[in-house]
Amino acid sequence: MSGSYLNIIGLALRAGKVTLGEEHIVKDIQRGRAKLVLVANDTGKQTMKKLTDKCSSYHIPCYVVDDRETLSQAMGKSGRVAIAVLDQGFAKKLQSLLDESIRG
Numbered sequence: 001m002s003g004s005y006l007n008i009i010g011l012a013l014r015a016g017k018v019t020l021g022e023e024h025i026v027k028d029i030q031r032g033r034a035k036l037v038l039v040a041n042d043t044g045k046q047t048m049k050k051l052t053d054k055c056s057s058y059h060i061p062c063y064v065v066d067d068r069e070t071l072s073q074a075m076g077k078s079g080r081v082a083i084a085v086l087d088q089g090f091a092k093k094l095q096s097l098l099d100e101s102i103r104g
Contacts (some may be wrong), residue, residue, distance in 0.1 A: 005065070005097040006074035008090060009038070009083065013075050017087035020077070022047055025084040029054045034084040035091035036061050040068040043081040051082055061091070063098050 028034040055062035072080040085091045
């Protein structure tokens with residue numbers, strides 16, 4: 001997967017436009033605040049199912065991305081398996097980069 005989306009995650013985090021932590025992400029999905037959810041490909045089955053099902057129910061784009069180590073490194077935090085992007089601009093840019101890397 002292309003690493004360019006990881007830079008956008010870092011920017012969004014510094015701008016305060018993301019949510020971390022499974023429960024906080026679920027709440028933001030339910031409240032309609034989450035514009036995009038990224039989940040690490042090595043996330044546990046229950047967490048993966050919970051987040052992808054919530055995103056599906058609430059029509060929030062959800063992408064399974066690199067492993068937790070890569071995702072955590074992009075945020076400068078350890079042990080992170082998921083992130084919700086709360087800003088439409090960051091979400092659109094991430095989606096286009098991820099779609100491009102999937103296609104290409």
